Amino acid sequence: MSLKLRDLIRQVRACKTAAEERAVIAKESAMIRTAIREEQEHYRHRNVAKLLFMHMLGYPTHFGQLECMKLVASPHFPEKRIGYLGMMLLLSEQQEVLMLATNSLKNDLNSSNKFIAGLALAAIGNLATPDMSRDLAPEVDKHLSNSNPYLRKKACLAMARCLRKCPDMVEDFVERVVGLLNDRSHGVLITVVQLMTQVLVIDREYILEEGGGQYDGEEDAYYESATRTAFLKLVPSLVKLLRNLLSMGYSPDHDVGGISDPFLQVQILTLLRLLGANDVKASEEMNDVLAQVATNTETSKNAGNAILYECVQTIMAVESDDGLRVLAVNILGRFLLNRDNNIRYVALNTLAKCIADGAHAARSGDGGGENGEDANTAASALQRHRTTVVDCLKDPDISIRQRALELIYHLVNQENVEALTAELLNYLVLCPRDHRGDICSRVLKVVDKFCPEDRWRVDTLITMLTIAGRECESSVQSATTIYISQSSEDLRAYAVHKLLKAIRDDDGSQQGLLNVGIWSIGEYGDLLLKPYSYNPPSSGGNLSEVAELSAMASESVPVTVSFMALEPTSVVEIVEEVMNRHTCPLEVKQRALTCFTKLRERFENSADAATLEKIQNLVKKYEGSSSLELQLRSCEYGALINAIKGVSVKGGDGDDIFGANQGSESVSETVKTAAKEALARMPVVDIKLIQRKRAERADALMEGDAMDPFDAGSSDDAAPAPSSSGGGDLLDLNDIFGGGGPAAPVATQNGNALKAPSAKIEAAPNNDVDLLADIFSAPAAPAPAPVATPAVGGFDIFGGGQPAAPAPAIQNNMFAPQPVAVNPAPSLGSSLVDPFAAPIPSQQPQQPSAPAAIPSSPAAVGGPTPSSVTVQGFSHQGLTVEFESSKPDTWNKQNSLLVAKFINTTDAPLYGLHLQVAVPKYVTMEMKPPTSTTVPVTGGSSTKQVTQTISVTNTMLGTKNLMLKLKASFTSKGTKVEHLATCSGFPAGQY
Numbered sequence: 001m002s003l004k005l006r007d008l009i010r011q012v013r014a015c016k017t018a019a020e021e022r023a024v025i026a027k028e029s030a031m032i033r034t035a036i037r038e039e040q041e042h043y044r045h046r047n048v049a050k051l052l053f054m055h056m057l058g059y060p061t062h063f064g065q066l067e068c069m070k071l072v073a074s075p076h077f078p079e080k081r082i083g084y085l086g087m088m089l090l091l092s093e094q095q096e097v098l099m100l101a102t103n104s105l106k107n108d109l110n111s112s113n114k115f116i117a118g119l120a121l122a123a124i125g126n127l128a129t130p131d132m133s134r135d136l137a138p139e140v141d142k143h144l145s146n147s148n149p150y151l152r153k154k155a156c157l158a159m160a161r162c163l164r165k166c167p168d169m170v171e172d173f174v175e176r177v178v179g180l181l182n183d184r185s186h187g188v189l190i191t192v193v194q195l196m197t198q199v200l201v202i203d204r205e206y207i208l209e210e211g212g213g214q215y216d217g218e219e220d221a222y223y224e225s226a227t228r229t230a231f232l233k234l235v236p237s238l239v240k241l242l243r244n245l246l247s248m249g250y251s252p253d254h255d256v257g258g259i260s261d262p263f264l265q266v267q268i269l270t271l272l273r274l275l276g277a278n279d280v281k282a283s284e285e286m287n288d289v290l291a292q293v294a295t296n297t298e299t300s301k302n303a304g305n306a307i308l309y310e311c312v313q314t315i316m317a318v319e320s321d322d323g324l325r326v327l328a329v330n331i332l333g334r335f336l337l338n339r340d341n342n343i344r345y346v347a348l349n350t351l352a353k354c355i356a357d358g359a360h361a362a363r364s365g366d367g368g369g370e371n372g373e374d375a376n377t378a379a380s381a382l383q384r385h386r387t388t389v390v391d392c393l394k395d396p397d398i399s400i401r402q403r404a405l406e407l408i409y410h411l412v413n414q415e416n417v418e419a420l421t422a423e424l425l426n427y428l429v430l431c432p433r434d435h436r437g438d439i440c441s442r443v444l445k446v447v448d449k450f451c452p453e454d455r456w457r458v459d460t461l462i463t464m465l466t467i468a469g470r471e472c473e474s475s476v477q478s479a480t481t482i483y484i485s486q487s488s489e490d491l492r493a494y495a496v497h498k499l500l501k502a503i504r505d506d507d508g509s510q511q512g513l514l515n516v517g518i519w520s521i522g523e524y525g526d527l528l529l530k531p532y533s534y535n536p537p538s539s540g541g542n543l544s545e546v547a548e549l550s551a552m553a554s555e556s557v558p559v560t561v562s563f564m565a566l567e568p569t570s571v572v573e574i575v576e577e578v579m580n581r582h583t584c585p586l587e588v589k590q591r592a593l594t595c596f597t598k599l600r601e602r603f604e605n606s607a608d609a610a611t612l613e614k615i616q617n618l619v620k621k622y623e624g625s626s627s628l629e630l631q632l633r634s635c636e637y638g639a640l641i642n643a644i645k646g647v648s649v650k651g652g653d654g655d656d657i658f659g660a661n662q663g664s665e666s667v668s669e670t671v672k673t674a675a676k677e678a679l680a681r682m683p684v685v686d687i688k689l690i691q692r693k694r695a696e697r698a699d700a701l702m703e704g705d706a707m708d709p710f711d712a713g714s715s716d717d718a719a720p721a722p723s724s725s726g727g728g729d730l731l732d733l734n735d736i737f738g739g740g741g742p743a744a745p746v747a748t749q750n751g752n753a754l755k756a757p758s759a760k761i762e763a764a765p766n767n768d769v770d771l772l773a774d775i776f777s778a779p780a781a782p783a784p785a786p787v788a789t790p791a792v793g794g795f796d797i798f799g800g801g802q803p804a805a806p807a808p809a810i811q812n813n814m815f816a817p818q819p820v821a822v823n824p825a826p827s828l829g830s831s832l833v834d835p836f837a838a839p840i841p842s843q844q845p846q847q848p849s850a851p852a853a854i855p856s857s858p859a860a861v862g863g864p865t866p867s868s869v870t871v872q873g874f875s876h877q878g879l880t881v882e883f884e885s886s887k888p889d890t891w892n893k894q895n896s897l898l899v900a901k902f903i904n905t906t907d908a909p910l911y912g913l914h915l916q917v918a919v920p921k922y923v924t925m926e927m928k929p930p931t932s933t934t935v936p937v938t939g940g941s942s943t944k945q946v947t948q949t950i951s952v953t954n955t956m957l958g959t960k961n962l963m964l965k966l967k968a969s970f971t972s973k974g975t976k977v978e979h980l981a982t983c984s985g986f987p988a989g990q991y
Contacts, residue, residue, distance in 0.1 A: 294311050
């Protein structure tokens with residue numbers, strides 16, 4: 001016996017655990033299935049009602065869909081009502097079963113019972129598909145002119161659904177919709193206004209879709225469409241209807257909180273907003289009634305606030321005058337004073353959107369000068385509510401604070417930038433840490449755009465780094481560094497004194513502050529040895545420091561900020577203390593080593609010998625560090641310091657690593673000058689020039705005009721002319737950032753040209769190695785074969801052409817490798833050669849050279865490599881990954897091409913394949929997407945193997961082998977599978 005719905009509800013409520021509830025539902029579902037199978041018609045409506053209750057609880061009820069269709073076809077109204085309710089809740093428009101109800105719907109639409117016809121119209125309004133809309137639209141259209149308002153309002157909603165599914169039918173029903181606007185029933189009016197709103201939205205989307213989604217010409221076509229033109233004629237009628245609602249007295253049928261039919265008023269305002277957009281005439285007709293709504297609506301009730309909010313939206317969207325826009329901003333300003341957080345959130349969000357849209361319209365120039373004036377008027381009106389917006393930053397609700405923060409960014413201008421930036425920095429102290437990075441980036445944009453003076457900008461950025469240096473992005477640190485380097489000498493002294501004080505007071509947690517501060521101390525440490533003082537402004541943007549000083553100062557005596565001169569030992573001790581903290585990041589230690597090296601040069605004439613010796617010992621301290629970068633910097637900086645002192649540094653074979661003074665215990669003046677120049681102040685970086693060069697380089701690469709530095713040169717190409725810059729610049733920034741063309745074959749350093757070595761140099765038994773090779777203890781490269789080489793010391797991608805005559809060997813590069821036995825170097829006047837092509841036989845008799853060292857193992861770089869090698873990646877739960885490895889370039893053994901092949905050994909396809917690969921730091925990788933994310937069963941007749949291509953470059957080939965860390969995820973038979981593996985089976989010395 002089947003339970004009644006009431007009994008089922010009682011049993012479910014009596015269950016104490018979820019398991020008991022599932023048992024009750026399972027038992028009742030089984031009984032309902034039995035009743036459906038036995039065609040128990042007298043219990044059908046009861047079973048569907050119980051299925052609706054189970055559906056509300058979240059249990060599956062799909063087996064009762066056909067029962068709903070049968071109840072809809074029943075001649076009895078109670079069963080029809082349950083059937084329609086079940087159909088609207090248990091079915092969706094994607095269900096194919098729904099097409100069976102088309103005939104029943106058509107019959108019910110023609111029923112003489114208004115309630116049965118109303119059920120059919122409600123079902124159409126919720127579930128109509130495009131096919132059903134085309135079939136039933138004529139029947140729905142008949143009810144639009146029905147004498148019963150109950151059916152007319154339901155027909156309007158059903159027609160909105162039909163037109164949304166079939167936008168091409170809009171023009172056929174425009175006239176009928178226009179005639180319904182004179183209806184006396186408020187229920188019909190609100191549905192007609194909703195239908196007109198839907199028609200405008202549908203018509204716009206349809207026109208844009210027909211035009212391919214381009215928002216240029218299609219927008220104009222929408223504003224001139226026949227539908228919109230017909231509706232624009234009704235603007236006076238809509239204005240009259242809205243005015244009647246405002247002046248109408250108390251009506252118990254339509255009154256909500258003392259306001260007459262607020263739902264109809266909101267719908268009319270929404271329709272007016274769509275009609276008044278980009279239409280001056282329609283906007284002028286509705287300006288008076290909008291002002292009346294804005295001034296006469298009560299705000300004590302939520303219904304009045306809803307009308308005012310919609311009125312503000314309409315005023316901002318139409319072509320209204322300045323007075324209305326100011327009134328709208330003032331309404332939103334009153335909303336900010338409301339105690340309800342929902343109203344305050346809506347006000348903040350709307351203000352930010354209006355100001356942003358106005359600013360965008362002013363920048364784009366849409367609508368001429370009016371939009372720009374309107375935007376400025378709204379923004380200026382909002383400035384009067386600036387204090388209220390700032391107070392929202394102290395609200396306990398995080399959503400209110402975030403909306404207020406967004407609005408403050410739009411409020412900033414040249415006049416209030418100092419005050420609002422101070423408020424942003426105050427909020428930066430209280431906000432969650434995960435929001436600080438975004439706030440720092442925004443503050444940087446504000447400072448960059450509206451900065452009143454350079455000192456205020458530097459002071460603001462230093463204060464921000466002091467508060468949120470741990471969370472700020474690297475771009476903020478880089479910008480602060482650039483602003484300090486571009487400033488005057490006086491401002492640099494102020495910045496470095498302030499940064500030193502901030503570092504001394506910091507606990508070591510603000511990494512951004514440490515990075516910028518230590519860099520500034522290294523660059524401008526000599527300014528710390530002099531006292532500094534300045535008079536801050538009486539008010540404005542010196543932030544917290546001004547507040548502290550003004551509290552200590554009297555009203556008549558001006559405040560003077562003074563920094564004492566420091567001893568070189570004190571400066572070194574402060575940086576050393578930062579570096580010795582166990583929490584000091586590796587990046588800060590690297591910058592500290594650079595700082596010590598530059599301080600050694602800055603303090604050479606002012607510090608005592610003990611301090612200078614201490615600095616050198618601090619640099620040498622990390623020569624045996626486990627960090628490769630620290631070890632590298634320590635060794636190189638130690639060599640620079642010794643070069644400044646005039647001490648010759650011996651390499652691993654006992655020769656001078658600079659290659660400038662063979663057999664001498666001291667270095668030449670040229671090397672000393674080069675070392676001092678390397679430690680001189682960094683040249684000022686022109687960001688705009690770098691960005692322009694990068695853009696030009698990117699454009700050239702896209703057009704295919706840029707020269708590939710690894711492309712083989714043609715014998716017909718003329719050698720480029722040497723650079724005409726007379727230069728003493730240590731670095732050529734144009735070349736570093738890819739701004740220039742091909743490099744000139746004569747390089748310059750410290751203003752001296754580097755000549756190619758003479759061909760008469762005899763090969764030494766043991767070749768000299770450069771500083772880096774000595775540091776890393778790499779084996780010495782074997783002597784090259786007696787053939788012509790493009791340049792000294794290996795491949796020179798910027799080399800010149802064939803030699804014309806030998807040049808004297810003068811080498812001023814501190815870190816360049818020593819020359820080996822080579823042929824005459826190419827001169828400047830001949831054509832370019834391919835640095836990676838096969839060697840050209842020498843045309844001069846070769847001098848006998850020392851025999852080349854024979855590699856002791858096949859791991860030597862450049863050994864024979866098979867054409868392709870297959871390496872097993874991993875095999876897990878039916879998925880096997882193999883890497884087919886090959887060398888794409890015969891001239892570069894470091895590059896390898898790996899093709900991952902995915903093999904499915906299960907009996908079902910694998911879906912959602914996603915492979916992630918991680919490589920060590922000495923390997924660079926470029927990974928392409930797989931050919932498919934679905935791996936079919938391997939071995940099928942029509943299956944295509946899934947592959948994924950990976951390009952890797954092992955920069956330490958011969959010393960370290962290629963290793964891959966793999967993470968694969970896929971779905972096998974409905975189960976999500978993830979697997980981690982390490983692949984290191986590549987042949988040693990070849991990959």
